[in-house]
Structure formats: C-alpha cells, structure tokens
Amino acid sequence: LDQTGFIKDRYSSDKGCRLSCRFLYPTLLTSNEHIYRKIRFLGEGAFGAVILYRQCPTFNHVAVKMLARNYGIKESMMLEKIQCADPDKNNLLKLVEHFSFGVQHCIVLEKLDQDVLHFMAHENQKPMEVSEIRPIAQQILVALNALKSMGLAHTDIKPNNLMLVNHATHPFKVKLIDFGLARNISDLKRTSEIQALGYRAPEAVFGLPMNESVDMWSLGCCLAFMYFYKNLYPRTSEYEYIATIVRLQGTPPDNVLQEANQKQFESLLKQMLCVDSKDRITPEEALNHNFISMNHLSKSEAHPYVRSAHRLMSVCQDTENGKSGKMADWKAGRFTAGVPASEGARAPALTQGRTRLHGQGKGPGPPYISVRQTSGKSNCTEPYFTQL
Numbered sequence: 001l002d003q004t005g006f007i008k009d010r011y012s013s014d015k016g017c018r019l020s021c022r023f024l025y026p027t028l029l030t031s032n033e034h035i036y037r038k039i040r041f042l043g044e045g046a047f048g049a050v051i052l053y054r055q056c057p058t059f060n061h062v063a064v065k066m067l068a069r070n071y072g073i074k075e076s077m078m079l080e081k082i083q084c085a086d087p088d089k090n091n092l093l094k095l096v097e098h099f100s101f102g103v104q105h106c107i108v109l110e111k112l113d114q115d116v117l118h119f120m121a122h123e124n125q126k127p128m129e130v131s132e133i134r135p136i137a138q139q140i141l142v143a144l145n146a147l148k149s150m151g152l153a154h155t156d157i158k159p160n161n162l163m164l165v166n167h168a169t170h171p172f173k174v175k176l177i178d179f180g181l182a183r184n185i186s187d188l189k190r191t192s193e194i195q196a197l198g199y200r201a202p203e204a205v206f207g208l209p210m211n212e213s214v215d216m217w218s219l220g221c222c223l224a225f226m227y228f229y230k231n232l233y234p235r236t237s238e239y240e241y242i243a244t245i246v247r248l249q250g251t252p253p254d255n256v257l258q259e260a261n262q263k264q265f266e267s268l269l270k271q272m273l274c275v276d277s278k279d280r281i282t283p284e285e286a287l288n289h290n291f292i293s294m295n296h297l298s299k300s301e302a303h304p305y306v307r308s309a310h311r312l313m314s315v316c317q318d319t320e321n322g323k324s325g326k327m328a329d330w331k332a333g334r335f336t337a338g339v340p341a342s343e344g345a346r347a348p349a350l351t352q353g354r355t356r357l358h359g360q361g362k363g364p365g366p367p368y369i370s371v372r373q374t375s376g377k378s379n380c381t382e383p384y385f386t387q388l
Contacts, residue, residue, distance in 0.1 A: 025051050025066060029106060031099040036064060036108070047071045047180060048104075052111065055096075062096055065107040067180075072098070072105025075180045079107065081150065082179065090146035091139040093163075093177045112175060113166050116222070117159035120229060123167075127229040130265045130291075131309040135172045136162065137223055137268070138292045138316045143176040144219065145283035148185075148212050155194040156181040157218035159225055173315035185212050198235035202245060202275045205238055213280040220272025227265070249275060264291040 029036040036053035039061070043050050048067035055062050067075065076098040087094040096108040116136065120128065140162060147154060154161075156178060165173040181194065188194070188210040195204055201217035203210050224232040232248075234240040268291040271281035286292060294309060 025049070026101075029053060029064065029101060031097060031106075031108075033097060034058075034108075036062065053108075055108075061111045063109045063111050065109060066101075066104045067107070069100060069103060069105045071180065072100075072107060076105065076107055078152075078179045078182045079109075082147070082152070085146045085150060087175075091143040091175045092146065093175055093179070109177075112177070113164040113168075115160040115177075116162040116164065116174070116226065119164055119167065120159070120226070128226040130227065130261050131305070131312055132172055133223055133226050133265070134291060134294075134309065135313050135315050136174050136226070137219070138287065138313065139174050140176055140219055140222075141283045141286045141292065142316075144212070144215050145287065147182075147215070148283055151185050152182055153185050153188060153212040154179065154182050154215050154218075155188075156196065157215050157222060158196050158199050159222050162222060170315050172312060188214070196235070197238065197241055198231050198233050200241070201277065202242075203277050205242060208277075211277060213277045213282070216272045216280050216283070216286070217277075220269050223265075223272070224269055245275065249273070261291075264289070267291065 025038060025041070027038045029038075035056045037056060039052040039054055041049065042052050042063060048065055048071065050063050050065050053062055053064045054060070065075075066072075076095070079093070079095040079098075082092050083095055085092060093112075094110040096110065098105065098107045100106070120126075140157075144154070154176065157176070161176065161178045163175050163177045165175055167173075193204075194210075195201065195214060195218055199218040199221045201210070201214040202208075204214055221232055233244050268281070268286060268289050271279075271289070272286070274280040281289070294306075294313070
C-alpha cells in the first residue's frame with residue numbers, strides 16, 4: 001500500500017515483461033465538491049485508466065480518468081478551455097471537475113456509451129452504411145470546426161476517440177473525446193510526433209509544416225475505416241504507410257463509381273485525404289459538402305432511403321426537438337431502407353466484391369484495401385483509391 005492509498009501489483013521484469021504497476025483504484029474518491037464511489041473499471045491507455053464512479057449525493061454516473069499528475073493537469077487545462085465552446089452543441093466531451101488525489105490527477109467526465117471501434121467490433125460486426133457514417137461525420141466536423149475557431153488541433157483522431165453518446169436512445173449521436181494530445185495550432189512543429197500511425201497526415205510523417213488540417217486527414221481515415229471495416233493505410237511501419245499513400249492516391253477516371261451517394265462520400269474522403277495540407281478541406285467546407293448536406297438527394301425526398309438518411313441525421317440537431325431516431329427503429333431496419341435506383345443497388349453482402357492487396361485471409365497481418373462494387377456491371381479490379 002503506497003502513500004496515495006493505492007494497492008500496487010508489480011509485474012516482474014524477470015519474465016521479459018515491461019515493469020509496470022496496476023492500481024486497484026480506490027473505492028471512494030473525494031474532491032472539494034463531491035464524493036465518488038467506484039462502480040467498475042472501464043479501460044486503460046498509455047497514460048492512465050478510466051473508471052466508472054457514482055457521484056454522491058446526485059447518484060449520477062461519471063467516468064473518472066486517472067493519470068499521472070503532469071499528464072492529468074495538462075489535459076484538464078485543455079478540457080477547461082474547450083468547455084467555453086458549449087460541449088453539447090459542438091459535440092465535445094464535457095468536463096465535470098478535476099482534482100489531485102495522491103500522485104494521481106483525476107478528471108471527472110460525463111459518462112458516454114461506447115466508442116465507434118468497439119461498436120463495430122462487438123455490435124455491428126460489418127462495414128457501416130454511408131447513411132450511418134454521415135451523421136457521425138457531420139458531428140465530428142462540427143467539433144473540429146469549434147476546435148479550429150479556438151486555435152486548437154486534436155491530433156489524435158481515431159475510431160476509439162469517437163464516442164457514441166447513447167446508442168440505444170440516440171443512434172449515432174457522437175462526441176469527440178480524449179484531449180490529452182490536443183495542442184494549440186501555433187505549437188504544431190515540424191518535429192512533433194503526433195497522430196497514430198495509419199491516421200497520421202503525410203506532413204506529420206515527412207516532417208513538414210503542420211496546421212489543424214492534420215485532423216481532417218485522420219477523420220478521413222476514420223470514415224474510410226467505417227466504410228470498409230479495414231484500415232485504409234497499414235499501421236505496421238512508416239515505410240509501408242508512405243508506400244501505400246503513394247500507391248493509392250491516383251487520379252480517378254470519370255466513368256467509375258457514378259452512384260450519387262457513394263460518389264459524394266468518396267468526394268469528401270478525397271478532399272479530406274489530400275496529401276498537400278493546403279488543399280485539404282476545412283471543417284466548415286466539409287459541413288457544406290453534399291455528403292453532409294445531402295443536397296444531391298433533394299430530388300428524391302420521398303424515397304424511403306432518403307427519409308431514412310434524414311432520420312439518422314436528426315441526432316445532429318438538438319435532442320430537445322424529440323426527432324432523434326430510436327434504437328428499435330434502427331434494429332427493425334427502418335433506418336436502412338433500399339438505395340434508390342439512381343444510386344445503384346448495393347450488394348446485400350457488404351463483403352462482396354473485395355480485393356485483398358496485403359495478404360489473403362482475415363487473420364493477423366497487414367490490412368488490405370478492398371473494392372466495393374456498386375453495380376452488377378462494374379469490372380473494377382484495381383485498388384479502390386486508384387479509381388477515385
């Protein structure tokens with residue numbers, strides 16, 4: 001038992017394991033304002049852990065992020081800064097309070113549901129429909145637009161930092177979380193090591209000048225992951241990552257993938273994934289893109305698919321209007337009506353028509369890029385992004 005009240009369990013380095021400490025986190029936490037009673041452990045990352053606590057006397061459930069004090073204070077200061085931007089309106093994580101407890105710093109956050117990566121792995125277990133991706137994209141773009149207006153860059157956007165708020169009551173309502181690596185745009189240096197490999201902007205890899213557009217690249221990679229249920233770029237090494245970028249970013253022929261919805265989605269992806277950061281789309285521009293605004297579907301408003309898409313986008317509006325779709329509707333298939341004929345019927349099996357480029361099979365190994373065929377007449381055999 002150390003001076004903080006934590007019970008430490010040290011793993012021996014004699015067995016080739018990294019010497020580390022796991023804490024049995026305290027049953028009770030006390031701040032100047034509240035007492036928190038532990039419910040259960042939620043997860044851990046490189047810099048700390050997240051535990052579910054019940055706030056007394058309100059009995060609200062909160063997520064308490066416990067970090068080493070130097071990391072915790074830095075993240076708390078960043079979270080305090082973004083609270084000025086109205087977290088609920090701008091789809092940003094809400095801070096309740098923060099305080100030191102022994103050698104740890106505790107950040108008390110609103111309790112959310114699950115991250116997109118967990119949702120896809122454990123509930124969806126398949127690529128997401130573009131009508132499901134759209135509301136997520138819109139909400140994170142709003143968040144990035146708010147961060148940009150404050151002169152901030154997130155620098156760690158990936159599927160497990162896109163959090164579903166409550167998928168049972170508000171399907172695909174999301175918030176951007178984890179601001180431990182967020183920084184002022186003016187502090188982004190050529191030598192900064194930012195972003196997870198596989199979601200890292202080319203300028204960050206090549207050591208070029210950077211700005212907030214690094215987040216747009218990462219978001220583009222996230223949307224592609226949702227669409228394919230595979231990483232667009234390998235995460236094995238920087239060499240493989242750069243080689244794949246060079247191989248895949250080609251000029252698209254005009255006669256490929258003409259269907260309206262897929263084409264608009266791919267258009268937004270291309271603009272997010274511009275190698276030159278100066279040409280990369282901004283959050284404000286992306287919010288006005290046809291994929292988000294659905295202007296390209298305005299002539300088919302009566303079609304079930306379009307009505308379904310509009311219902312899914314209702315989570316992007318204030319929940320007070322009572323128009324958000326419910327989980328029962330989503331499970332019943334009322335959110336996944338057929339695609340209009342003008343867009344081309346997609347194959348029922350979402351894994352149909354895939355071409356593996358980095359090895360065959362679904363086991364461990366480098367990811368593969370796949371071709372999603374959008375009509376029976378397609379003869380596409382080349383890597384997906386050489387066709388965009």
